[in-house]
Amino acid sequence: MLLPKFAQNVIKNNFQKAANLLVKVESAAATGGFVGLSRLYSTQNQTTATTSATGKTRKMVVKLNEQERAEKLQPLLDAGWTLVDGRDAIYKQFVLKDFNQAFSFMTGVALLAEKINHHPEWFNCYNKINVTLSTHDVGGLSSQDIRMANYFEKQADLLK
Numbered sequence: 107m108l109l110p111k112f113a114q115n116v117i118k119n120n121f122q123k124a125a126n127l128l129v130k131v132e133s134a135a136a137t138g139g140f141v142g143l144s145r146l147y148s149t150q151n152q153t154t155a156t157t158s159a160t161g162k163t164r165k166m167v168v169k170l171n172e173q174e175r176a177e178k179l180q181p182l183l184d185a186g187w188t189l190v191d192g193r194d195a196i197y198k199q200f201v202l203k204d205f206n207q208a209f210s211f212m213t214g215v216a217l218l219a220e221k222i223n224h225h226p227e228w229f230n231c232y233n234k235i236n237v238t239l240s241t242h243d244v245g246g247l248s249s250q251d252i253r254m255a256n257y258f259e260k261q262a263d264l265l266k
């Protein structure tokens with residue numbers, strides 16, 4: 107069964123992006139090792155960053171304060187994300203058309219995760235993706251989780 111054209115493009119574009127990223131990562135690793143990689147991942151305008159043992163830079167993050175939760179977290183709760191019992195984390199299940207679309211969706215998010223060095227906790231079964239977001243380094247929700255959740259929403263909207 108041939109995939110609809112848009113799905114083929116989504117998959118092709120995402121895998122193309124992944125391939126380009128892999129080429130960059132490999133060449134950075136070949137030339138500068140982890141230093142090369144941290145240059146690849148770090149962005150010029152990063153004002154506060156830490157360099158972890160792996161040499162990757164990571165924006166210093168802190169837990170969301172009450173005002174940020176009201177302003178930035180509430181819209182996500184309105185969009186179907188829920189607070190996780192017993193954890194300072196948010197959860198949402200995404201239901202895609204089939205596995206192809208789900209895996210392509212995950213590939214797109216994975217590229218952002220690698221770029222900002224912030225990774226979701228997720229489980230995929232066929233066309234469903236169960237996503238939990240929290241920032242392990244601070245033991246709770248940070249601006250990185252808001253950024254990633256909004257990216258999940260944006261990617262999902264593109265498929266509607």
Ligand SMILES: C[C@H](O)[C@H](O)[C@H]1CNC2=NC(N)=NC(=O)C2=N1
Nearest residue numbers: 158164223224225240241242243
């Ligand atoms: C060493 C590495 O930079 C850290 O472990 C990064 C990687 N990805 C991460 N992802 C998430 N969700 N939280 C983190 O604190 C985190 N830290």
